[in-house]
Amino acid sequence: MIELDTFLVAxxxxxxxxxxxxxxxxxxxxxxxxxxxxTRVDTEAVLQEALxxxxxxxxxxxxxxxxxxxLRMATRIARNLALDEARRYRATPLEDAxxxxxxPTPEAPDPMLRRHVLECRDGLPKQPARVLGARLASGxxxxxxxxxxxxxxxxxxxxxxxxxxxxxxAACLEKRGITLGGLR
Amino acid sequence: xxxxxxERLIAAxxxxxxxxxxxxxxxxxxxWHDLDEAGRLxxxxxxxxxxxxxxxTDPEGLSTTARAVLARIRGR
Numbered sequence: 001m002i003e004l005d006t007f008l009v010a011x012x013x014x015x016x017x018x019x020x021x022x023x024x025x026x027x028x029x030x031x032x033x034x035x036x037x038x039t040r041v042d043t044e045a046v047l048q049e050a051l052x053x054x055x056x057x058x059x060x061x062x063x064x065x066x067x068x069x070x071l072r073m074a075t076r077i078a079r080n081l082a083l084d085e086a087r088r089y090r091a092t093p094l095e096d097a098x099x100x101x102x103x104p105t106p107e108a109p110d111p112m113l114r115r116h117v118l119e120c121r122d123g124l125p126k127q128p129a130r131v132l133g134a135r136l137a138s139g140x141x142x143x144x145x146x147x148x149x150x151x152x153x154x155x156x157x158x159x160x161x162x163x164x165x166x167x168x169x170a171a172c173l174e175k176r177g178i179t180l181g182g183l184r
Numbered sequence: 185x186x187x188x189x190x191e192r193l194i195a196a197x198x199x200x201x202x203x204x205x206x207x208x209x210x211x212x213x214x215x216w217h218d219l220d221e222a223g224r225l226x227x228x229x230x231x232x233x234x235x236x237x238x239x240x241t242d243p244e245g246l247s248t249t250a251r252a253v254l255a256r257i258r259g260r
Contacts, residue, residue, distance in 0.1 A: 016257050023253065024245035031232060031249075038228035039221045042212035044249065045202045049210050051253040085212075109245050117240040136238060140200025140252030159195040166230070169237060180236045 002108045003067050011070070012059040019055055026071050027051075029104030033075045034082055041085040050078035068106065075104050113178065120172035128165035131158055190223045197227040198234050200248035 004025045010018035030050065034043040054074040063069050124132065134147040148158035170180070196215035203211045219227060235247040246254070 016254055019257065020244060020246060020250060020254050023250040024239065027235065027239070027247060027250055028232070031235070035228060039224045042197070042202075042216040043228055044197070044200065044231060045210040045212050048200075048202060048249060048253050048256075051249075052256060055253075055257055109239070114240045117237055121241060135199070135248060136241070138201070138248070139255065140202075140248040141255060143201045143203075144196060144199055156192060159192050162198070163191055163195045166234060166237070170233065180233045 001067065001105050004071055004106055005063055005067065005069055008058065008061065008063065008070055011055070012061070014059075016055075019058070022070065023051060024109070025106040026074060026104075029071065029106050030074055030078055033104050034078055037082040037086065040089065041082050043082070046078060046082045046085055050074055050081050053077050053081070068104070071104050071106060116173060116176050116178055117169065120169050120176075123172060124165055124168055127153075128161045128168060131161040132165040135162065185220055185223065190219065190226070193219050194223060194227045194230050198231045200252045202252075 002025055004022050007018045007022040011022060027047075031043065031047055034041075034046060037043060037046070051074070054070065054077055057073065057077070058070060061070050061073050066072075121129065121132070130151055131147075131153075134151055135144075138147055144158055145155055148155045151158065153161070173180070193215040197213050197219065199213065202213060205211050216224065216227065235249055238247040239245050239250070
């Protein structure tokens with residue numbers, strides 16, 4: 001486990017770069033905390049809103065002596081947002097709302113994973129590599145329709161190439177004994 | 185739902201791009217609404233895998249989700 005509250009003072013002072021470093025460690029446990037809502041709300045949209053609100057409330061968060069106070073706050077924000085969204089869709093009676101199993105636990109990044117992923121990415125066929133590269137370069141700023149058009153592809157072709165890229169990467173990594181957090 | 189249709193919808197849902205409602209809140213992806221329960225669980229897992237790959241290849245360890253949020257914070 002890593003302690004992400006080392007960024008809290010800088011985040012509270014309004015440093016977005018520090019928040020980025022916090023998000024790099026917090027995103028995965030936050031996302032996983034929403035797994036129980038996956039059939040009821042679009043967890044990607046909820047997660048993005050939760051991260052924005054975490055940034056907004058960070059100046060008021062104080063360490064309570066336990067690790068990762070900001071991440072625990074973010075987890076509560078995400079859960080409440082997910083409940084709000086589920087209510088809007090009338091999908092989740094409150095008594096069925098899933099509770100996180102335990103406190104979120106951020107892990108340090110694995111430097112070997114980066115090297116293996118880059119090597120596997122370099123071995124992708126041209127079209128899947130272009131599609132994956134376009135998604136990465138866009139950073140979520142543009143819809144797939146725009147990215148596909150820029151690459152001269154139909155949207156369906158774009159999406160097929162994306163799925164192919166992910167499967168080829170996963171197969172390449174698996175040959176190296178790597179599964180993505182136990183996910184295949 | 186045909187497997188190919190489900191796979192296409194899942195791939196679409198893994199994008200970090202989300203339109204916003206009039207209050208500025210991120211809206212659910214249109215493809216997510218078209219998925220059945222199994223597809224939504226598949227989309228969750230597929231997004232988790234993709235974000236792990238994205239963060240692993242990013243020099244700052246940021247996924248496209250993180251980049252999208254930081255762009256909003258910075259007003260871009």
